[in-house]
Amino acid sequence: MQEEAGSHNEITDGFSRILFARASFLEGVARIFDFAGTLSEYNRSRTGEEADYQALLSDWLAVGDDIREASHLVAVGKSLL
DSSP states (O other): OOOBTTOHHHHHHOGGGGTBOOOOHHHHHHHHTOTTOTTOOBOBOSSHHHHHHHHHHHHHHHHHHHHHHHHHHHHTTOOOO
């Protein structure tokens, strides 16, 4: 199953899914024995600029989540370490 990069679900469901297509359960099982890496699929973008934009967006959304989580931990008095 291959999704177009940048769909709303990819951005909100997990930042690491931007570059890699989501595999089915059977594809995941098959990849256990795919020592040559021939089953790997990547999401495609229309342009290099679009791919860069999606990767940067994903990175900054992850940074924002980390800052929100750290702020919450500090607010409730927990250690960040």
